[in-house]
Amino acid sequence: MLEQILRTALARRASDIHLTVDSPPVLRLHGQLVRLEQDGRDLTLTPAVLEDMLQQLLTPAQLEQFRERGDLDLAYSLPDGARFRVNVYRQKGYPAVALRVINTSIPSFHDLGLPEVIARLARLPRGLVLVTGPTGSGKSTTLAAMVDLINREQAVHILTLEDPIEYVHRHKKAVVNQREIGHDSLSFAAALRAAMREDPDVILVGEMRDPETIAVALTAAETGHLVLATLHTSSAAQTVDRIIDVFPPYQQQQIRVQLANSLQGVVSQQLIPRADRQGRVLALEIMVVTPAIRNLIREGKTYQIISQLQTGGKFGMQTMDAHLRHLYQQRLIGREEVLGRAQDPESLAKML
Incomplete structure (x- = not known):
């Protein structure tokens, strides 16, 4: 599910992605926040789904750091080279994730x-x-x-x-x-x-x-x-x-x-x-x-x-x-x- 969300964000040219409990994924498009919807399906994220996403985003060492500190900065890449700046943090006892899309080519x-x-x-x-x-x-x-x-x-x-x-x-x-x-x-x-x-x-x-x-x-x-x-x-x-x-x-x-x-x-x-x-x-x-x-x-x-x-x-x-x-x-x-x-x-x- 994480990769699908990230690829949708790339296709729609979003600048940021927000993943938090009891909300569907949220994209920032041209400065405005837009909730992600898909054919009437409920995309609301549960604690279990977010925990699964953390396992994909973080290495075991990073996961341990996050559990100790409550927040963590890192970079994440998809297999095709698409890159994201990631901040994982805790809110109301649950994990949340903010991702910034990084252009792979440096603009002139x-x-x-x-x-x-x-x-x-x-x-x-x-x-x-x-x-x-x-x-x-x-x-x-x-x-x-x-x-x-x-x-x-x-x-x-x-x-x-x-x-x-x-x-x-x-x-x-x-x-x-x-x-x-x-x-x-x-x-x-x-x-x-x-x-x-x-x-x-x-x-x-x-x-x-x-x-x-x-x-x-x-x-x-x-x-x-x-x-x-x-x-x-x-x-x-x-x-x-x-x-x-x-x-x-x-x-x-x-x-x-x-x-x-x-x-x-x-x-x-x-x-x-x-x-x-x-x-x-x-x-x-x-x-x-x-x-x-x-x-x-x-x-x-x-x-x-x-x-x-x-x-x-x-x-x-x-x-x-x-x-x-x-x-x-x-x-x-x-x-x-x-x-x-x-x-x-x-x-x-x-x-x-």
């Missing part, structure tokens, strides 16, 4: 509609480049496209630290080594510390979750590596504040200086349901770090970053609200979506 910049400025950030020799946004906004896909661009163009050593490994990169012009947290290393911080002795030119950090990981990533960016990483923030200014605020007050000035020196760019993104047809469209806020922005970060004036984005078009910068307005004028997204996702809905409503 053109396929994703990414502007040239993001390619310029990927080609930088050193520094920190962050891709941010809520869960399910396509951050992993954008980073995979950036890594693939470097892989095709430069003879460098790329090291990725992921939980779990999503897109599988083949060696092209670069050498790409991919480490899975929990399998190849204990934690992001431990893998990142070890990375400094593994001669990387480019390091991808799947998620900067804690102060230790952020501190080592900043040091790596300062010492001549290009570090690509993600954060769950919704704007460039909020990203800078989040990084600084995870540290105790006595450390914040030092981190502010390190960040001002090493940060090269922030790409904040959202995936929005299209108004013209089925599917979703990518909305982007882009900050390219200029000397003026470095001074604002150093002096703690992040509230002024938005004005730099508004006037930084010649560097490829744009605010999220400006891009939402552009997508609305092209009739790609509806007014409600624009105002629901804008950072300053009042001002944007007047412009619309």
Whole structure:
């Protein structure tokens, strides 16, 4: 039954699958949740059926880990190579599963509609480049496209630290080594510390979750590596504040200086349901770090970053609200979506 559900999700181009007790399988199609039905048959999942699915998804060692911890991240593949990012968790005493469909082919910049400025950030020799946004906004896909661009163009050593490994990169012009947290290393911080002795030119950090990981990533960016990483923030200014605020007050000035020196760019993104047809469209806020922005970060004036984005078009910068307005004028997204996702809905409503 599990394989049948996964193949149905692939055929219908779902992005996610939810399996939970007392509900039929649920697919996320173009951002909306849809219950799976089949010729009037009751597909409601029972505890026994879900337990059977766990036996198919997890190895005995993973099953034991799940029983101890109550949740587990892993990657799962079908025999034909179709891949899924999986989180198994417990709710109300029963197991539940969330699966994210991973494209086996890495989309190009053109396929994703990414502007040239993001390619310029990927080609930088050193520094920190962050891709941010809520869960399910396509951050992993954008980073995979950036890594693939470097892989095709430069003879460098790329090291990725992921939980779990999503897109599988083949060696092209670069050498790409991919480490899975929990399998190849204990934690992001431990893998990142070890990375400094593994001669990387480019390091991808799947998620900067804690102060230790952020501190080592900043040091790596300062010492001549290009570090690509993600954060769950919704704007460039909020990203800078989040990084600084995870540290105790006595450390914040030092981190502010390190960040001002090493940060090269922030790409904040959202995936929005299209108004013209089925599917979703990518909305982007882009900050390219200029000397003026470095001074604002150093002096703690992040509230002024938005004005730099508004006037930084010649560097490829744009605010999220400006891009939402552009997508609305092209009739790609509806007014409600624009105002629901804008950072300053009042001002944007007047412009619309």
